Amino acid sequence: MSLAWPLALVLLGLxxxxxxxxxxxxxxxxxxxxxVVLLRRAAASASARRIAPRVREPLALLLTLAVLAALALxxxxxxxxxxxxxxxIVVVDASASMGRRQPDGRAVLDAQRQAVRDQLxxxxxxxxxxxIEAREHATVRVGLxxxxxxxxxxxxxxxxxxxxxxxxxxxxxxxELCRDREHDTIVLIGDHLPEAPDLSCAIARLPASDTxxxxxxxxLVVRRGDGLGLLEVLIGxxxxxxxxxxxxxxxxxxxxxxxxxxxxAGEATWSLRRLQADxxxxxxxxxxxxxxxxxxxxxxxxxPERVLRDVALVTSSPQGFLATALRLHPGVDLRIVDAxxxxxxxxxxxxxxxxGAAPPAGVPVLTFGADAARAAGxxxxxxxxxxxxxxxxxDDPRFAFVDLDxxxxxxxxxxTVPPGGDELIASDIGPLLVAGRVEGRPVTAxxxxxxxxxLVLRVGFLHLIANLVESSAPAAEAAAASPDNAAGRGxxxxxxxxxxxxxxxxxxxxxxxxxxxxxxxxxxxxxxxxELVLAGLGKMRRGGAR
Amino acid sequence: MNxxxxxxARLGGARLALPGLAVGRQAxxxxxxxxxxxxxxxxxxxxxxxxDLRLVDWNAYQRLRTVLVRxxxxxxxxxxxxxxxxxxxMAVGDPSKADHAxxxxxxxxxxxxxxxxxxxxxxxGARGQRTxxxxxxxxxFASFLxxxxxxVPAGTPDLIRSLHTMADQGRPDRLVLISDLxxxxxxxxxxxxxxxxxxxxxxxxxxxxxxELEPDLSRGLEAVDSETGELVRVGDDPASAEAYRRTxxxxxxxxxxxxxxxxxxxxxxxTTVPVREIVLDSMRRGRLMQSARxxxx
Numbered sequence: 078m079s080l081a082w083p084l085a086l087v088l089l090g091l092x093x094x095x096x097x098x099x100x101x102x103x104x105x106x107x108x109x110x111x112x113v114v115l116l117r118r119a120a121a122s123a124s125a126r127r128i129a130p131r132v133r134e135p136l137a138l139l140l141t142l143a144v145l146a147a148l149a150l151x152x153x154x155x156x157x158x159x160x161x162x163x164x165x166i167v168v169v170d171a172s173a174s175m176g177r178r179q180p181d182g183r184a185v186l187d188a189q190r191q192a193v194r195d196q197l198x199x200x201x202x203x204x205x206x207x208x209i210e211a212r213e214h215a216t217v218r219v220g221l222x223x224x225x226x227x228x229x230x231x232x233x234x235x236x237x238x239x240x241x242x243x244x245x246x247x248x249x250x251x252x253e254l255c256r257d258r259e260h261d262t263i264v265l266i267g268d269h270l271p272e273a274p275d276l277s278c279a280i281a282r283l284p285a286s287d288t289x290x291x292x293x294x295x296x297l298v299v300r301r302g303d304g305l306g307l308l309e310v311l312i313g314x315x316x317x318x319x320x321x322x323x324x325x326x327x328x329x330x331x332x333x334x335x336x337x338x339x340x341x342a343g344e345a346t347w348s349l350r351r352l353q354a355d356x357x358x359x360x361x362x363x364x365x366x367x368x369x370x371x372x373x374x375x376x377x378x379x380x381p382e383r384v385l386r387d388v389a390l391v392t393s394s395p396q397g398f399l400a401t402a403l404r405l406h407p408g409v410d411l412r413i414v415d416a417x418x419x420x421x422x423x424x425x426x427x428x429x430x431x432x433g434a435a436p437p438a439g440v441p442v443l444t445f446g447a448d449a450a451r452a453a454g455x456x457x458x459x460x461x462x463x464x465x466x467x468x469x470x471x472d473d474p475r476f477a478f479v480d481l482d483x484x485x486x487x488x489x490x491x492x493t494v495p496p497g498g499d500e501l502i503a504s505d506i507g508p509l510l511v512a513g514r515v516e517g518r519p520v521t522a523x524x525x526x527x528x529x530x531x532l533v534l535r536v537g538f539l540h541l542i543a544n545l546v547e548s549s550a551p552a553a554e555a556a557a558a559s560p561d562n563a564a565g566r567g568x569x570x571x572x573x574x575x576x577x578x579x580x581x582x583x584x585x586x587x588x589x590x591x592x593x594x595x596x597x598x599x600x601x602x603x604x605x606x607x608e609l610v611l612a613g614l615g616k617m618r619r620g621g622a623r
Numbered sequence: 624m625n626x627x628x629x630x631x632a633r634l635g636g637a638r639l640a641l642p643g644l645a646v647g648r649q650a651x652x653x654x655x656x657x658x659x660x661x662x663x664x665x666x667x668x669x670x671x672x673x674x675d676l677r678l679v680d681w682n683a684y685q686r687l688r689t690v691l692v693r694x695x696x697x698x699x700x701x702x703x704x705x706x707x708x709x710x711x712x713m714a715v716g717d718p719s720k721a722d723h724a725x726x727x728x729x730x731x732x733x734x735x736x737x738x739x740x741x742x743x744x745x746x747x748g749a750r751g752q753r754t755x756x757x758x759x760x761x762x763x764f765a766s767f768l769x770x771x772x773x774x775v776p777a778g779t780p781d782l783i784r785s786l787h788t789m790a791d792q793g794r795p796d797r798l799v800l801i802s803d804l805x806x807x808x809x810x811x812x813x814x815x816x817x818x819x820x821x822x823x824x825x826x827x828x829x830x831x832x833x834x835e836l837e838p839d840l841s842r843g844l845e846a847v848d849s850e851t852g853e854l855v856r857v858g859d860d861p862a863s864a865e866a867y868r869r870t871x872x873x874x875x876x877x878x879x880x881x882x883x884x885x886x887x888x889x890x891x892x893x894t895t896v897p898v899r900e901i902v903l904d905s906m907r908r909g910r911l912m913q914s915a916r917x918x919x920x
Contacts, residue, residue, distance in 0.1 A: 105843030105859065111712030111720065111835060112805035113848040113855040115874060119867035120857045 088149040092142050099138040137611055140604045147601035163260030164221060164278075165200065166207045166251040167193060169232065170267025172241030177268070177291060177370040186237050189266045189283040193232065196264070197225050207254050208232060211267070213240045215247035221254060241267075252278065292316035292366050293373030294324075295345050299359045299380055303477060305543050306407060308352045308380060312361055314338055315345040323364040326350060328380070329357035354380060355407070385410050386550050391419045391449075392431035398533035399431055399445065402542040409546060427550040431526065441519045441549045447490040450522040454515040457524070458491035464504040473501060475548045478540040484532050489525035512548075521549050624709075624725035624749075624774050625718070630899050631733055637902070638738040639731065640913035641701055643824060645796050647741055649759065651700025659697030667691040700759065701740035704795035704822060705731050706785055708802030708830075709749030709776040711849040716832030716894050721776040724801040724830050726898045729764075729771055731799055734912060737761045745789055746770065748780025755788075779850045783810075783817040790821040798822020799911070801892070803830050804878055812881060819885035826911055827882055828892040828901075829875075836871065836893060840864045 110116065175186035197206065205221035206228045218231045244267055255261040255278035265282045296313025314322055319342045326334040333352050340346045352359075363374040390400055390413045403411050414422065419434035428436045433448030442453045451457050469481045481502065491507025494500050498513020502523075509524045532538045645653035658665050670679060670690040683691045707728045713721040728744060735742040736758055744767055746754040751774040756767055782802065789795060800818045804811050804827070818825045838844065843859035857863050882889035890909040892901050906912035 105845050105856065107845040107847065109715065109849050110838075110846045111715040111803060111832065111849055113846050113851075113853050114805050114807060115835065115867065115870050116838075116844070116846045116857050117853075117855045119863060119870040120855055122870065123858065123860070123863040123866035 086149075088145050092145050095141055095145070096138065099141075137608060140608050140611075144601045144604040144608070147597040147604065151597040151601065163204050163262060164207070164255060165197075165204060166209065166254050166261070166263045167197075167228070167232070168209045168211060168215075168244065168247045168251050168263060168265045168267070169235055170241055170244050170247075170265070171210050171212050171235050171237055171239075172267075173237050173239055173372050174241060174268055174370065175266075176237035176372060184237065185268055186235070186266065190232055190235075192283055193264060193266060194229060197229060197232075200225070207251070209247045209250055210235055211241065211243040211247035212238075213242050215243040215250050217250060248280075290317045291368040291370050291373070292320070292322055292340070292363060293368075293370060294361060294363065294376040295373075296347060297359070297361055297376040297378045299378040301381055301383075302351055303540055303543055303547075305539065306353055306355045307478075308354050308359070310334075310350040310352060310359055310361070310378075311347060312336065312338075312350065312376075313345050313347045314340055314363070316340045316342065318342045322366065324348075325362050325364055326352065327360040327362075328352060328354040330360070355383065383408050386426040386546065387424070388412070388427045388429060388546065388550070389414060389419075389422050389425045390429045390431065391416060391422075391434045391436075392429075394431070394528075397431070397528065398538065399429070399527050399542065402527075402533075402539050403429065403546070405539060406543050406546060408543075427546060438516075439518055442521070443545055443549045444520070444522040446526040447524065450490070450492055450524065453520045453522055455495065455511065455520060455522045456493035458493070458507055460488060460490045461506040462488055464489050464491075464506045464509065466502055466504050466509070468503040469510075470499070470501050475501065475544040476541070477544055479537040479544065480535075481532075481537075484530060484535075486525050487529045489529065492522055492524045495520065519549060521545055624771055624776065625722040626729045626768060626771050627722075627726045627898055628768075630726060630902070631729060633899070634730055634733055634902065635737070636914050637730075637734045637912055638914070639701055639703055639735045639740055639797060640907075640910050641796055641824065642910055643796070645699045645701045646793070646823070647700035647702045647796065648793075649700045649739075649741065650698060651739055652698050653701050653740075655697050655699035657697040657699065658694040661695035661697045663696045664693060665696045666694040668694055701735060701738075701797065702743070702793065702795045703731065703735045703740055703797040703799070704743045704745070704789040705799045705801065706745045706747055706782070706789060706818075707749070707771075707774075708780065708782060708800070708804075709746045709754075709774055710780050710802075711748075711777050712803055712805050713776040713830070715849060716834060718894060719776075720803055720830045720832050720894055721774075723892070723894045723898060724828070725771045725774070727801055727828055727830075727892055727901065728799075729768060730898065730902045731912075732758075732767045733761075733764055736764045736767070742767075743789055743795060744770065745785050746774045747782055747785035748776065748778050749774035750777045751775060782814045786814070786817040786821040795822045797824050797826060797911070799826040799828060801828040801830060803832075803835070805835075808877070811878070815878075815881050815885055815887060819887055824888070825886070826888040826890060826909070827878075828890050829878060830892050830894065832894045836895065838867060840867065 176184045178184060179188055205223055206225060207217065207221045208219040208228050208231050210216045210218045219228050222228065248263065248265070251263045255263065257278060261278040263278060263280045265280060293315065294312065295315050296311060298311040300309050301307065302309040310326060312324065314324070316322065320340055322338050322340055324336045324338065325332055326336065333354065334350050336348050336350060338346050338348055357380055359378045359380060361376050366374060368374070386409055388403060388409045388411050390403055390411060392400060392413060393415060394400065395413045400413055403409050416432050416434040419436065422428060422437045425437070425440055428440050428442050430436060430442060430444040430449035430452060431446060433452045435452055436442045444450045444453045444455070447457045447460065464486055466481055466484060470476060489504065489506070489509055491504070492509065492511045494508055494511045495513030495515050498511055500508045500511055502508065502510035510522070512519070512521045514520065527533050527538070532541070641653060644656045645651065646655060647653070667680060667683065668691065670692045674692045678692045680691045680693045683689065705728045707724050709721060713719065713724060732742045732744055739759055741757070741759040744756045751770060753770045754774065756770050758764070758767065786798070786800065789798060798818060798821050804814065806814065815827070818827065840857055840863055841859055844857045846855045846857060857867070879889050888909055888911065890905050890911060892905065896905070902912060
């Protein structure tokens with residue numbers, strides 16, 4: 078509401094006619110009378126007692142005008158900020174968490190938006206207003222303008238969705254739009270309040286109303302655990318209270334797993350689930366939990382697409398363990414050639430050498446045995462029988478689901494680590510598995526043939542081959558897909574005002590303005606009372622005179 | 624000035640009342656202090672040479688053996704003087720006080736002339752061809768009407784001089800002054816004194832307008848004196864209205880008290896009261912008008 082409000086204009090417009098009628102009334106009519114003998118005597122008699130009545134009429138006019146002005150100003154709802162024509166920058170956190178339901182059924186954003194609407198309408202066109210929307214990033218929806226209608230329209234169009242996190246950026250933008258702390262104000266609509274920033278103008282926030290308890294999925298990350306179709310699903314949940322949450326995990330609509338997580342109030346809990354699935358989407362949902370914000374009870378993430386690699390195997394044993402392992406790899410398009418055919422290999426993603434044959438230039442190479450290593454440019458040491466593995470990089474992704482303890486190796490040669498390369502398996506005779514760049518291409522070389530070990534009898538062999546293929550010829554696509562949570566990542570649960578306790582709420586900030594209005598109303602009422610008293614005194618005098 | 628002629632048509636049975644004796648010069652139907660030829664026996668006196676023998680009371684001679692002559696009350700006509708204040712102050716009001724006074728004067732003149740009373744009319748301060756007329760027959764009434772209707776109230780008349788002038792040829796039995804008497808206290812008192820001494824039975828018809836009795840002071844007033852042009856500002860406050868009411872009351876009380884002291888018959892003839900009611904009621908109760916046939920006129 079403002080002075081442009083119709084009723085306020087009408088009240089102010091009444092001041093003119095009232096003043097005119099008063100002045101017109103004050104101008105006594107002139108008339109020709111028979112004789113002024115009586116009138117002169119009466120005027121002389123009354124003049125001695127006319128001091129009070131002389132000031133009564135102007136006083137009544139002033140009181141009437143003061144009442145009108147006070148009422149008009151009270152209706153317009155002026156505030157301190159309005160009086161100095163300050164800027165008002167409204168920052169709206171439009172993340173999905175703002176859609177939480179309050180006990181009255183309204184969403185948090187709707188309730189706070191209505192409060193800001195009232196303030197903006199009361200403020201009117203007094204000073205420019207800007208609107209900044211904060212989701213994952215901040216966006217200036219309406220620049221500084223005196224068109225309150227445009228701001229209100231833009232404010233109405235904002236709906237809670239997606240992630241948050243852009244409030245800091247939005248506040249920084251808002252601070253750029255402020256001129257000084259005394260006149261300008263930033264109003265923040267949101268439940269996720271960052272650390273109190275050091276801004277150049279005053280901030281008012283809307284008080285966060287109480288909402289129902291809420292539990293939500295804060296994290297959902299899906300990645301391929303190996304090259305064999307294993308998915309690793311990281312689920313993060315949190316709740317406003319300590320409880321046990323049951324979750325269902327579906328892949329392509331099929332229920333593949335359930336989880337029961339104990340959650341502490343306000344603390345996030347994570348769970349890593351490994352699933353066997355091949356593509357599609359992972360759908361995680363909290364079961365049997367009615368809360369303030371249903372949108373964050375479910376999260377969906379896509380499984381990274383499998384990439385088919387063109388792998389050539391140069392071997393003299395097409396039906397050997399290594400060829401079988403590669404053939405079993407669902408992400409490998411295998412071509413097996415002998416040593417003579419190796420020269421014709423072109424444009425493969427990976428060349429696996431089990432015999433000594435020169436690999437094509439520039440192609441990643443994975444070698445097994447001394448001859449193959451030598452062909453790939455790795456220096457080979459002396460051959461030894463039953464070397465013992467003394468150290469291996471068990472935390473390297475290439476050894477995921479692989480256990481080399483107690484692995485027996487019948488024969489092996491030690492290898493020289495390429496410059497800048499890694500020693501992955503160390504034995505008492507020297508490095509048995511090295512990786513590095515040789516002649517400008519990545520080379521991973523093993524100093525033993527698979528058939529010279531008992532590894533081929535273990536399930537870990539398949540994993541090792543798959544891991545080495547993945548490592549030697551990594552997929553162009555990232556391993557992990559981005560989680561897609563309708564509620565945004567964890568925003569729903571961060572409703573604590575944090576260190577903003579000293580930041581006044583918008584209602585408190587506007588209290589000064591409404592205090593003016595209240596005073597104006599009091600002035601108007603006092604004026605009306607005085608008017609009535611004056612009128613009563615006048616009637617009493619007239620009545621007594623009769 | 625305008626005269627309500629319709630009212631005059633209803634005054635055929637009215638005559639001027641006179642509580643005392645008439646001293647008119649001409650014979651009339653009113654008892655006079657003079658003895659002469661009349662119908663009502665008054666007294667005897669001894670016969671003197673030259674007396675009309677028809678007046679000798681032979682019955683008294685037979686009983687007393689003295690020649691006595693019967694004396695009768697001589698009936699004379701009434702000499703009425705009507706002085707109308709035609710000052711500019713009489714021009715205010717709707718109808719104006721002057722019109723009101725003219726109708727009253729015409730009524731009095733008609734009532735007198737149609738009973739052969741001698742009527743003198745003086746329009747004090749009027750602008751007109753004739754401001755002073757005399758008549759003793761109803762035929763003269765036409766000229767009275769013309770003079771009244773042609774008279775224009777203007778200026779500041781000398782009421783005292785006008786009243787004294789009317790007594791030049793003998794004090795009228797009835798001298799009626801029709802005026803608002805809105806004068807300062809001294810000239811007002813002098814005017815009343817002049818009225819008192821200029822007529823044997825003086826009467827004051829006090830004419831005031833509604834605007835003077837109940838002026839509208841709700842918005843105040845800038846009053847301009849019609850005679851002097853003096854400007855007086857009166858406030859719209861209750862104190863001013865109250866002061867005026869008190870001043871008016873004092874004024875009326877003083878005028879009435881002064882009339883009583885000077886033996887002047889005081890009759891209120893405010894314009895708020897119709898002329899007919901004044902003539903037929905107020906004047907009758909003031910013993911200024913009576914019915915020629917007795918009872919109500």
